[in-house]
Amino acid sequence: xxxxxxxxxxxxxxxxxxxxxxxxxxxxxxxxxxxxxxxxxxxxxxxxxxxxxxxxxxxxxxxxxxxxxxxxxxxxxxxxxxxxxxxxxxxxxxxxxxxxxxxxxxxxxxxxx
Amino acid sequence: xxxxxxxxxxxxxxxxxxxxxxxxxxxxxxxxxxxxxxxxxxxxxxxxxxxxxxxxxxxxxxxxxxxxxxxxxxxxxxxxxxxxxxxxxxxxxxxxxxxxxxxxxxxxxxxxxxxxxx
Numbered sequence: 001x002x003x004x005x006x007x008x009x010x011x012x013x014x015x016x017x018x019x020x021x022x023x024x025x026x027x028x029x030x031x032x033x034x035x036x037x038x039x040x041x042x043x044x045x046x047x048x049x050x051x052x053x054x055x056x057x058x059x060x061x062x063x064x065x066x067x068x069x070x071x072x073x074x075x076x077x078x079x080x081x082x083x084x085x086x087x088x089x090x091x092x093x094x095x096x097x098x099x100x101x102x103x104x105x106x107x108x109x110x111x112x113x
Numbered sequence: 114x115x116x117x118x119x120x121x122x123x124x125x126x127x128x129x130x131x132x133x134x135x136x137x138x139x140x141x142x143x144x145x146x147x148x149x150x151x152x153x154x155x156x157x158x159x160x161x162x163x164x165x166x167x168x169x170x171x172x173x174x175x176x177x178x179x180x181x182x183x184x185x186x187x188x189x190x191x192x193x194x195x196x197x198x199x200x201x202x203x204x205x206x207x208x209x210x211x212x213x214x215x216x217x218x219x220x221x222x223x224x225x226x227x228x229x230x231x
Contacts, residue, residue: 001175036215038215038216040217040218042158042218044158049208049221049222049223049224050150050158050208050218050221051221052213052217052218052219055213055215055217056215056217061219091157093157093158095158095160095217095218097215097216097217100172101160101172101173101174101175102148102160102163102216103160104150104157104158104159104160105157106157107157107158
């Protein structure tokens with residue numbers, strides 16, 4: 001199975017500042033035939049189901065604010081929130097869908113400093 | 114509007130069985146791969162299983178393989194998860210989710226709670 005490891009486990013950032021969450025996969029999730037990274041990011045707020053933010057490592061889902069961006073390739077990926085808003089307090093998860101067994105990272109809890 | 118509504122959760126004793134259902138609306142159910150994801154209380158997300166739309170292929174996490182069975186009824190627009198030999202560590206909220214153009218999960222239900230306890 002592909003193991004997804006996020007860092008840090010928790011993060012406190014001031015309003016308006018940049019937040020960066022990292023995700024590393026135990027093997028590459030880049031499919032060479034189409035040059036796509038099979039990596040998604042989700043946001044989960046308390047008491048709610050997860051919400052898709054980013055897929056193919058860097059494509060924002062419809063309606064997701066442009067302060068959210070995804071980057072990286074192969075085994076190392078980053079979710080960046082360029083200017084933290086109060087409503088961004090949540091737990092963020094990466095997920096690989098490269099292998100037949102899809103796996104999530106352990107989550108990163110983002111709070112306001 | 115895409116809607117996914119899970120049902121069938123509840124309290125069950127260790128070793129028991131439970132069948133979860135997910136009723137879908139707002140999209141052509143038969144055309145999409147569907148997934149179950151669970152979340153133990155206070156813990157992270159765990160991918161459980163998915164069933165492909167194209168060929169009905171089914172895949173399971175190691176933690177549930179041999180005990181859980183995923184299925185779908187494209188006439189009833191429903192997804193199921195038959196859970197047997199339940200253990201304490203199967204206690205979780207179970208979400209069904211719809212996949213997008215790739216295997217990322219574009220829409221999620223609100224979840225149904227399964228509690229395994231004596």
